[in-house]
Amino acid sequence: MAKEAKLRRSARLADLALRLLEEPGRTFSLGQLARTYGAAKSSLSEDLSILREVFLRAGIGTIETSPGAAGGARYVPGISRERAENFVHRLVEEVTRPERILPGGFVYLSDLLGRPDILRDVGRIVAAAFASVDVDVVLTVETKGIPIAYAASFALGKPVVIARRDGQITEGSLVTINYLSASSRSIRTMSLSRRAIAEGARVLLVDDFLRGGGTIRGMQELVREFRAEGVGAFVFVEGPAGSGRVVEDVASLVKVEEIDADARTIRAVPGSIFSRAWPSSPWGGLFQIRESEGRSPKHDLTGG
């Protein structure tokens, strides 16, 4: 009997983990969970603290519980500082492999953007970095930003909206803006279905690569056309700033400082997401950027 109960307990814990992981950010009522499992609320509270420790130790986020009669629990995706650092150091090594240099000073990144193991951790870093800004929807422009947008979407549990370069008939009535590409100095277009973003939505802007920042600024403008709000911007890789940027406060994972196509070398470092505030949050080792509170003490990857 004792053994039976032990197995039941273990199975319940694993099932609870699956349930929470499946819907990041969703609050499950403690009372509902107790009924589902036919267990006492006190046992479930104990289960949830065990799971919180397991999640924190695995470095994939935490479980937040709210107390009281209407108490509940939700999975807050994130990543431990240690795991994020290890991941980005491996990524920097990957990105700087000389065979990635393409004619014209471009860097081949498509294979990295195709790998689910990489995207999973990218998503967790985005979730951790923007945990405090309460994202409703993730916006990107076709094509290469899309994998990053879905990485964020899966981690945050929030939908993706994709702006198109051309007006596609299958999208219904469109909102179209023209914007200046800051790096190529040419006029470009992005369009989005009128029904794609709700008024007042809190939008996270993402892209694969940041050069002059024209695309991010274009997305900001597009978001304003919907009377929605851009609450943060994230890119996978940030290139050399060149003649300056038209946007600030874009979080990047990797910063390419120099591409020398002749010498076939790329120099890169961890991106701006690691030089921001990395406070000791209520949930321990996870990092969190609180842009809205204006805190930005400088930390680097090795510093405090």
Add this chain to the structure above:
Amino acid sequence: MAKEAKLRRSARLADLALRLLEEPGRTFSLGQLARTYGAAKSSLSEDLSILREVFLRAGIGTIETSPGAAGGARYVPGISRERAENFVHRLVEEVTRPERILPGGFVYLSDLLGRPDILRDVGRIVAAAFASVDVDVVLTVETKGIPIAYAASFALGKPVVIARRDGQITEGSLVTINYLSASSRSIRTMSLSRRAIAEGARVLLVDDFLRGGGTIRGMQELVREFRAEGVGAFVFVEGPAGSGRVVEDVASLVKVEEIDADARTIRAVPGSIFSRAWPSSPWGGLFQIRESEGRSPKHDLTGG
């Protein structure tokens, strides 16, 4: 002490669940797991059978274990028949809402393709359907097939490769093919970086919508250029066949049978993936299409 041990056991089980879910398809050696957790192999075997039951009951796949000294365990993603049926019935209801009808007889699907909860189950269905064909890489063509490709990628743990409509300078040397769009009767182009697919790779072709099938046939042709092999094809929604298809054996999730733009009605049913073999597999309630074995008894959603 008994309580302590019980808690440790529960925590180990949850941690093991995270580890297996994180890398679908990867085999973890039992010996290695035993060392990681400081537990006996026999306890771990017991843990794994508890987890297998939890996964099967949750309808998200199974855990396969291989016996012997070199024994190991891996998470095989999938979906229970019940869960797949419920999901697709909800999807059919969604797809047939009259407000989705667009001018020209198109259907607005972008919001569905943006939702991570939908894509998670789509991925599991693809994983279950193509479990036996041993996919190495998932191929799609920009733009709307990309979400479906990543859904499959996350579930299968295999990378995505995206063919482009235009030749992009950042991709290096390209393989480009021209193909005939079967529905619009126009010549179209798709390009892929020479380094994107390895010779001999087993490629799953995916897209959002199937009309005449020209795009899928184009992908098949592209794959042949790489001396790789198309091992299956999947689309989110299949449209009315119209004047016939240039491809066969494309698995679809939803089949739109008729769009009447004047009456503002759409008629749809569960797609071809549900009319294929649905054998009782070694892992119980999960379905699996074994095209390679040539088995295709007709089953529908309600039948055996």
